[in-house]
Amino acid sequence: MDESDADGEAGGRIELGSASAAPGTLDRGRLPVAELPTGGAERLPVVVANGAEDGPTLWLTGGVHGDEATGVAVVQDAVAALGECLADLAGAVVAVPVVSPAGLRRNARETYYADEDPNRHFPDADAESARPPKLQERIDARLYAAITGHTPDDTSEFAVETVGTNAAADALIDCHTAGVGSESFAIRDRVLYGDRRSESEAAALSAELGRLIDAFGLPVVREYPAAEYVEENLQRSTAGAVLNEAGVPAFTAELGAHSVVGDARLDAGVAGVFGVAVEMGLVEAEAVPESVDEPGVGVDPAPVEFPxxxxxxxxxxxxxxxxxxxxxxxxxxxxxxxxxxxxxxxxxxxxxxxxxxxxxxxxxxxxxxxxxxxxxxxxxxxxxxxxxxxxxxxx
Ligand SMILES: [Zn+2]
The missing domain is CATH 2.40.50.100 (RNA polymerase II/Efflux pump adaptor protein, barrel-sandwich hybrid domain)
Known part of the structure; x- marks a missing residue:
């Protein structure tokens, strides 16, 4: 793969699973990620909104927890709204509204593959296990390959072919919800340095992340300190792995409470996605549809001044x-x-x-x-x- 494919700025047609979007078009398709015991494949829904002009690629994911309704709706509605302004879009948006179909079928956080959090199994080169990876880890690795353009060490027929697909992310927003009655907020992970990157590279990545997360418009809450972060396997969450393993700016949005779509939170999430798209140069501020709020409108601000x-x-x-x-x-x-x-x-x-x-x-x-x-x-x-x-x- 050449460098221009890896950073998603090559332009041209974008292909992911069965979706194939020429410049200036939107396409929907399915990305097969695993075989099911009942026959057929587990397939993730994908939506590709490919702008008329070249530019960066923003990924939106939701529904890694199958009961987090508002996050799914934000991804669906944001990519649809961005699809309405393809002529003004310089770059692309790739959306996977339901990362965990098996959680969605149960309306539950966990899947029936395993009674574990599906958002703690993304790749981490330092994760050591004496046992071969189980299904969730394989699915997460295949999605990670699609997001990052890193071809995985995976010989199965479901290994995601990423070379030359132009789909690799320049940034990712992973949409979630939290507990009953919860505030909305965005989680800023700390950037770890060591084997993956130097301290100065980590500082540059963290600064870019800060710019994008501020543009989203929700109060920012920093993630747990490093030791607790790794102990809780949060470096293996969707945003954690894309940020700390792949080195691509990524954050988690927590949009109110689970199980029922919150309309105000949905509007705030869509507004936040547009805020990030403007910050990335995907779309000019003047081209944002009038139906979309300014980022942060209708969101309770943090009641304290300190980080x-x-x-x-x-x-x-x-x-x-x-x-x-x-x-x-x-x-x-x-x-x-x-x-x-x-x-x-x-x-x-x-x-x-x-x-x-x-x-x-x-x-x-x-x-x-x-x-x-x-x-x-x-x-x-x-x-x-x-x-x-x-x-x-x-x-
Ligand atoms: Zn969640």
Whole structure:
């Protein structure tokens, strides 16, 4: 593959699976990624909106968690709206609205292939396993090959042929939703340096990511610190692998709560995609359709001024029924009581206090808590770096 194919700027026809879009056209198709026991193939829906002019390629993915309705709708509606302005599009948008058809069929986060998070199995060259990869890992590796243009070490008939398809991403937005009643936010992963890239290359990649995520218009929440990030396998999420393995700017959008499409969140997501497309030079600001809002319109801004990172907690020391004192969007200070834990008769058993300043993204679902359970999804003050060594001992 030559360099112009790898960075998606060669122009010309874009082919992915059965979709084939000449410049100035949109096509829909299917990308086979695995064989099913019942016959036939697991196929991911793909939509390619190929602009009349050459330019960068933006990927949109949704539905890696099969119950995250708004994320799927954002990808469907954003690529359709971009498809309405192909004459003004310099570059292309490649969309996969449902990354996990097996999760969608169940309306559930996990698939029936395995009771595991499908968004933790993307390639990581450092991941060591004595066992051969199972189905989800193979599917994620094939999608990753399509996104990045990296031809995988995969001899199956479902290995995605990427050479010369012009489909490789210059940026990716992976659309999700969070818990019941959750705020909308965008997650900015830290860029790791070490074997993959130097510290200065990581800084340049992080700066480019910062530009795009700010253009999306949702409050930005930094991802967990490096050790917790790798421990939770988040470098193997869709955005994590595209960013930290392939070195392509990528982020996760969390668009409110799961299971039902939230109309305001849908509008904010589509507006955010256009904001990123404008920032990338895919489309001029004047060419954005009037029906599309400015990025960030209708979105609750962060109620604090300082940088924040994602935090699941604090945890309760007592088992019982949780009675929250704060709601999504509320700011709090270190040592504030965030929740009481009571027994079933309603008597106080204990309180749960904030470990630091921040605000509430959402409350954990479920009335019952056991000792050690987190009670919230928080955005807490972050004084850490955005560019960090993958292994602490590389410092
Ligand atoms: Zn999700």
């Amino acid at each position: 924040v990172r994602r935090f699941r907690g604090p945890t309760t020391d007592d088992s019982g029924l949780v009675r929250h004192r704060v709601a999504a969007g509320d700011a709090f200070a270190e040592d504030d009581v965030l929740a009481d834990v009571v027994n079933a008769a309603g008597e106080e058993r204990g309180t749960v206090r904030a470990d630091s300043d921040g605000y509430v993204l959402g409350r954990c679902e479920g009335l019952a808590v056991y000792e050690g359970d987190p009670i919230g999804s928080l955005a807490v003050r972050d004084d850490g770096d955005l560019v960090v060594p993958r292994d602490a001992d590389e410092e």
